[in-house]
Amino acid sequence: MSIKTRLKALKEELVTFSLWKSVRCEFLVTLIYVFIGCGSLTHIRQPSNETILKVALTFGLAEATLMQCVGHISGAHMNPAITMAMLATGKIGVARAVCYILAQSLGALAGAGILYGATPNKYHGGLGVTFIKDDVKPAQAFAVEFMVTFVLVFTYFANLEPKRVDMGSRSLSVGLSVVLGHLFAFDYTGCGMNPARSFGPAVITKQWKDHWVSVNKYSSG
Template identity: 40%
Template sequence: MLGRKMASDVQKFVGTDEVKTVKFWKSVTAEVLSTAIMMIVQCSVPLKWPGNNDSGTTVQIALGMGFVVMCMIEAFGHISGAQMNPSVSIAMLIARKISLLKAIFYIIAQCSGAFLGSGLIYIITPANATGGLATTTVNRDMTPAQGMVVEMYLTFMLVFVIFGATDSRKKITMPSLVIGMAVAMNICTGINHTGASMNPARSLGPAVYVNIWTDHWVYWAGPISGAILATLAYNFGFVLHCTKKEKELEEEKKYAETLPDPTVIERVCGRYCGTLNSGLMPARVTSESTFTLETSDSTAHFQL
């Protein structure tokens, strides 16, 4: 019995059964499409067109990315979760919200979507306006290690907000709005430091076309480590503690519901005491439906 349960748990964690379903492949396709659309916006906003001295400002980029993330979650969230980010998929895997195979295929899909979305903008944009195609690089006055810490922090914040906004115990009608705002906030915070990627796929797509790989590892190590820390902090720190307290309260509530009604006990005690001349001791509950009434010279058991 224990062996079967363990085998079932392993199978569920790996996800061997769901790979055979149409729903699984629909969700993978949704990740490709949603990530591609996100990258189209990401690569378009910062472009510097000829005759226009202004490229996308920090506010424009933050709003553009915040809005597209919000829209993609609303459009694809019920299909795949609209994760669009390998770091988020790894976080969901650790939290046991998706299977191992789904996480692997999601990451492949997200990188493919980033490649397609970036490629579309690269193809349709004039060469003199392409520039770096929104490639993320660490600020020249910073070290790669500093850049990694920035990406770790930004992704930690994003993933922590995602877990909080999608927590089933909270009644948030539009978690997409909260998550989109978190993306915009983080871009405003870290764009001058590292470009505020928070997403390995987002950094990979443009880098392939413009062939800029300087400190590219930062955009994998930073976001993934930040996502892991956020997952551990939220699910195995705050939530685990809250869950234990909730279970204790729930158990106390269930136990209280099984106890005999106090008014019934009083009524039965009154009848019994009328037949006795001896002193009455306090009633004692001995099971869910039985209580014991003791007097100075006798003991009675009542079934309710």
């Protein structure tokens, strides 16, 4: 296929109603996913086994619920890692992938921002920001995140297999892979599994911290 033909196909895809409907869905479901999932992490100081289970179930049920709602429209990626995997395997085009990732990033920012505004200051905790735990080296953290994200992507692709014999709810299986990832990886990295989910809270937390530092300096001066 020539470059001219590819550019023409790209332009045609960018003006289709179905693409922008899907992009809106990706923005909305990522916003809700971050808002609800990270909301389960607010005010947590020293997580116990009970709180880890709470967080894992919240993220997993959010993933399953939202996929059930819009999976037939956009695929309910909610995750740049899923989108990049779909692009690499030719399941989606470049234009859709770029639009999805932008929508997911903006949705994560919006979800984290709403959560920040809706939560009293003393209960913010880390606002769901993921970070490497004590004694875990960066290379080890990368390996953990790679493996749990692989399981999630693998589950998505397993559900896309056209010859697959139906073995139950596809959205629930994806949600359970998120629960599984959190139960394993939370003590290592906080379990990102999703670049957008980690990006939104990190940016919002830093932005508001910087804002309040500047306000306090101005007030004290």
